[in-house]
Amino acid sequence: KTVPTPNWKPDLIRSLRWARRGGNRQLKQxxxxxxxxxxxxxxxxxxxxxxxxxxxxxxxxxMTQSSKAAPRIISDAASRIPGYGMPDLYFPAYFEGTWDxxxxxxxxxxxxxxxxxxxxxxxxxxxxxxxxxxxxxxYNQSYFKFRDHVxxxxxxxxxxxxxxxxxxxxTDSWYMSGGRSDIGDxxxxxxxxxxxxxxxxxxxxxxxxxxxxxxxxxxxxxxxxSEVVRQTQTDMAEMxxxxxxxxxxxxxxxxxxxxxxxxxxxxAILISNVYLTPEGDQLESYMRxxxxxxxxxxxxxxxxxxx
Numbered sequence: 001k002t003v004p005t006p007n008w009k010p011d012l013i014r015s016l017r018w019a020r021r022g023g024n025r026q027l028k029q030x031x032x033x034x035x036x037x038x039x040x041x042x043x044x045x046x047x048x049x050x051x052x053x054x055x056x057x058x059x060x061x062x063m064t065q066s067s068k069a070a071p072r073i074i075s076d077a078a079s080r081i082p083g084y085g086m087p088d089l090y091f092p093a094y095f096e097g098t099w100d101x102x103x104x105x106x107x108x109x110x111x112x113x114x115x116x117x118x119x120x121x122x123x124x125x126x127x128x129x130x131x132x133x134x135x136x137x138x139y140n141q142s143y144f145k146f147r148d149h150v151x152x153x154x155x156x157x158x159x160x161x162x163x164x165x166x167x168x169x170x171t172d173s174w175y176m177s178g179g180r181s182d183i184g185d186x187x188x189x190x191x192x193x194x195x196x197x198x199x200x201x202x203x204x205x206x207x208x209x210x211x212x213x214x215x216x217x218x219x220x221x222x223x224x225x226s227e228v229v230r231q232t233q234t235d236m237a238e239m240x241x242x243x244x245x246x247x248x249x250x251x252x253x254x255x256x257x258x259x260x261x262x263x264x265x266x267x268a269i270l271i272s273n274v275y276l277t278p279e280g281d282q283l284e285s286y287m288r289x290x291x292x293x294x295x296x297x298x299x300x301x302x303x304x305x306x307x
Contacts, residue, residue: 088213090151093150097143099306100303101304103164105298106130108126108127109296110295112293116289134166134169139160158183158188159183183199194210205233205234206234208230210229212226213225222255223252224252228248228249229249243279244279245274246274248273251270268301268303269299270298270300274295274296
């Protein structure tokens with residue numbers, strides 16, 4: 001299946017070049033995680049298993065007025081309890097609608113060494129493809145107004161990332177891949193945005209719980225989000241212990257000038273840190289990690305508004 005391709009290349013090259021020039025310098029201290037089982041097609045999983053599920057925690061909590069000190073103290077205390085904290089990420093009004101996104105993983109690092117990464121062979125395969133056009137992913141992200149706030153449609157966005165189109169440099173076009181990456185039974189309710197459930201073929205059940213989140217807008221055109229998620233993957237066909245991952249995602253969005261067609265655009269840098277958990281055979285490595293990430297991914301995203 002071929003995806004209609006607008007003249008996206010000039011926009012992608014011009015708009016993302018700033019990252020290579022060091023435009024993401026402010027994000028070097030940010031940490032995020034994409035706790036995904038990475039393979040040659042792992043870039044889809046990396047984006048989906050992070051806060052994008054969605055896919056972004058407490059570094060940028062906005063300050064409130066002193067007259068609201070008591071509610072702030074209660075909120076700060078609650079934010080340290082899994083499942084509590086801010087009800088959801090509230091995006092600027094211009095996010096409302098559907099966006100055409102092109103993502104490119106530009107860096108993968110191992111802060112504690114490669115021997116601390118459980119799936120190092122698969123991650124290294126993805127690392128070998130960095131900089132090649134085959135790594136580009138294309139998908140939609142949707143945002144809608146709910147209770148007077150613009151929020152991400154986490155269920156729809158997760159499904160879209162999992163079904164992302166890939167770029168074929170031989171034909172210079174996008175194509176949809178099916179098969180093992182199929183996703184179904186996506187369950188998410190905006191009244192309880194902390195929980196997301198879905199099933200991946202063949203019989204892999206995912207449960208994603210947001211345990212912390214924060215956001216701030218230091219200027220009208222800049223928006224920063226941070227989320228910590230806990231993902232549990234269960235093989236419904238085999239009697240195995242669930243695979244548990246902890247993910248911390250931080251994203252910096254910058255609202256930039258429209259393209260030549262007048263469509264709104266946003267540049268984003270997603271930094272994902274993968275942390276070990278004490279479950280299963282990771283206990284010893286978890287103790288050695290000292291709460292630090294074992295893998296860090298950096299992804300550039302160009303968002304162009306469809307509607």
